């Protein structure tokens with residue numbers, strides 16, 4: 001069974017219908033990149049996947065857990081989904097190490113010692129082994145985002161959601177973050193990545209999904225989507241993005 | 245709206261039943277209220293004990309009739325209100341027997357007869373009522389002087405300004421804010437003999453009788469004993485001895501103070517124990533109230549940012565009500581209004597009422613800025629915490645609260661200082677804290693400037709210490 005199954009997903013804020021009936025399946029180990037104009041509902045979609053937003057209608061099944069089922073323990077599902085935000089959202093009152101160990105320790109996933117050991121290993125993998133005791137505010141944007149990725153990975157998630165992880169970064173920082181994500185993909189992590197980094201999408205994605213106006217307009221292999229866009233909507237979007 | 249009301253009523257009822265039981269167990273001891281500043285009938289002597297004609301007569305009668313009683317010195321207005329609300333058993337406070345008062349109270353036989361006089365500043369040219377036209381007259385609420393002045397107000401065309409104690413009234417006349425005051429003759433002449441710079445310019449009007457009062461239909465036994473005792477002390481000469489002692493001597497001979505003790509330092513050392521106990525009461529009230537208000541504020545703040553509608557609605561309603569109500573009104577409501585509502589002789593000790601008052605008022609203010617502090621934390625923080633699988637309360641405790649509370653620290657320090665200052669308002673329900681201590685000392689020695697300066701300095705010292713302590717805590721947290 002697919003890792004993520006989304007059926008006829010609707011989401012409205014008052015009269016404003018943001019998601020208008022999305023259908024998507026993501027398989028184990030698959031990397032899906034989502035592209036689309038701003039305001040098309042990409043963030044809203046990702047937030048629905050870990051219940052930060054409650055859908056108005058439709059069904060979401062993650063690793064066999066139906067989110068709309070009242071009996072589903074949402075905190076348990078969330079432990080299996082790591083999320084990385086555009087603005088990092090590190091906890092400013094905690095050190096880098098404490099940011100990473102907070103959830104594992106609070107949720108009794110590991111002893112303090114074991115959690116710190118895992119955290120240091122993760123910091124090594126994202127190239128920040130020397131920053132364990134730093135406060136977030138002393139880090140650059142790229143470093144913050146890598147800490148945020150390490151923090152999400154510390155819960156040992158089965159799926160990772162990325163919402164424009166490099167959009168808030170200075171250009172020279174983007175590469176370090178994308179490298180970490182590429183490594184993760186290579187290790188077989190199931191990933192849904194909202195991004196405007198076309199290069200990354202071409203290189204890493206198994207599939208690219210184009211969203212506009214609250215609907216998935218087109219989906220396919222990266223080379224098909226980027227080189228042979230079918231809908232005028234997508235052609236238009238790609239023109240704009242490439243010309244920037 | 246409904247829910248919090250029920251909660252408040254239940255809380256107060258719980259307090260009430262507890263104290264209700266307590267007082268029943270010692271029902272033989274009567275609580276008799278008196279005024280704080282009505283020399284020579286009642287005034288505080290050195291060391292904080294009360295003296296005066298009323299006090300001594302009561303003592304002599306109680307001894308003759310074996311009455312157990314506890315004296316409670318509060319303002320005259322509060323004493324009368326508390327008697328009608330059943331908070332005290334009797335009042336002896338130079339209280340005139342009037343037909344109006346007889347509607348609500350039963351009086352003893354008259355124990356003293358006195359008339360109302362007009363007094364003006366020493367240098368004043370005012371000699372009769374017609375010269376008062378367009379001027380302001382100072383009156384003390386609830387006194388015979390006030391009633392008389394009110395009755396002639398339209399005839400002579402003066403304005404009226406009310407005070408809660410005699411000393412402030414005298415002072416207003418002395419400094420010239422008011423042209424005259426109306427006061428019972430023995431009180432006025434005693435004050436003048438003791439250095440108040442006023443003079444009596446009228447004869448005695450509306451001679452009236454002072455009586456000991458109980459609530460109508462209640463405490464008939466006590467009243468009977470009082471009358472019997474009064475007769476006895478008149479017969480054996482004790483009564484005359486008491487009255488003569490107070491009307492024919494100056495304050496210093498009664499309180500044991502000497503002229504050398506009228507310097508700032510002298511006054512301070514003289515009144516050290518009185519000021520000390522007032523200060524202690526202020527600190528006790530402040531500390532307990534700060535703790536309770538902080539707990540209440542944190543609860544209101546957390547409720548205020550809870551998901552859903554109910555929590556925020558409860559929080560804003562409570563904040564709205566208790567922040568909007570003047571502290572004094574709240575204090576009177578809890579101390580006098582609430583027991584009245586419950587009935588059945590329900591009583592709340594002044595200290596507890598004061599504590600609840602401060603808790604509700606300061607707690608509402610605290611709740612407002614705690615809520616604001618939590619809201620000031622970026623939404624992304626809660627989302628990041630929840631996305632890691634942390635339950636709401638864990639995310640609140642470990643991520644939102646530590647950041648929010650940092651934002652709030654300056655507001656907390658500010659609120660602590662306000663709480664300390666607000667304790668002074670509780671003097672209206674008879675709590676003898678630092679400010680009330682000042683009033684009491686001045687009522688006896690008339691050294692307004694020096695004593696208020698002393699009290700002000702003490703407040704500033706505590707506030708400075710409190711600020712230092714808070715800053716130290718702030719540095720530790722950051």
Ligand SMILES: Nc1ncnc2c1ncn2[C@@H]1O[C@H](COP(=O)(O)OP(=O)(O)O)[C@@H](O)[C@H]1O
Pocket residue numbers: 013016018037038039040041042043044045
């Ligand atoms: N909490 C919210 N309340 C109301 N409207 C929202 C909220 N979040 C998002 N929206 C609206 O939903 C639409 C889609 O937003 P979003 O999912 O952030 O788009 P994208 O991530 O594709 O740029 C936008 O029009 C936005 O204004």
Ligand SMILES: [Mg+2]
Pocket residue numbers: 042043044163164
């Ligand atoms: Mg977005």
